[in-house]
Amino acid sequence: MKQGMLLLLLLVGLPVAAQESKVYLSATFTLGGSNIAQSVFLHEPDITTLDACNEASRQGQRDRDWLKYHHILRRDKMKGFTGQVHYRCVTSVQNLDMWTDGPRYRNAYLIDIDGAAQMTLRETASLAACTSQLNALSADKQAQSHCAMSNQRILR
Template identity: 55%
Template sequence: MLALLALLSAPALAETREVYLVATVQLGGSNLAQSIFLHEPQITTLEGCQEAVRVGQRDRDWLRYHHIFMRDRFQGFTGQLDYRCVFSEQVFSGWDDRARYAQPYLIGIDEQANLRIERVASLAQCSTKLAALPAARRAQSRCAMGNQRLRS
């Protein structure tokens, strides 16, 4: 009986959507971008995530989704910072500000704020895949380097 119950509950667990904050910085005038995927277990709604972003930007003190944007690395360049609150069934390793951004990803966020990540071999391959997407999906997608591993 327990085995049957475990089998019935397994698909429900696999489809658990978590709320993530996707923070992306794009080098002005280029297609070079870096993204991080931050998760706070206490934040379970998009509205809660958006409020945490609003407070973090206003106070310049991120009590939730704590991260560091190193403006000194962008001296002489413009960097556009974008925050998106999303739902994800995929899970990421924790973010470490010292780790190299060596993981190229094709990142898609649809109209319902559902995140879909695909690991690709290189940014060049990502750009090729991005260009081949239908126009509607291409408008919702981007290529970026990450320093976190996709777990599922």
């Protein structure tokens, strides 16, 4: 009986353990001198390792021609403002819908990227709520986390 229950518990836990990590290129644009940030999470099905992602990111930035991870940064709409884009290759078990240069960035996320480049998104009610949650974290967690708006949703 105990062995049967143990086997049942193991089988129930399999879908969680079987979740596969995807490689994403996280691109976060921060408006100069502020905590206002927007993030996009780009996924290319044929890029399955962090090394391949890093190479595609380096090549795209160097050549200013993104053969992979194509995205648009509308500098023409930023007249009078400064900003910086930070690219980082990450893995995540969370599935995100595809990025499009579409609707407004309405989803606020607390984004945690650990030392192993594992990303976790936590949806918050607003950027202000996210900032409050970020400030409540330990100094170590704050150092690996940030808040940003996105137009992508976490797929459940």
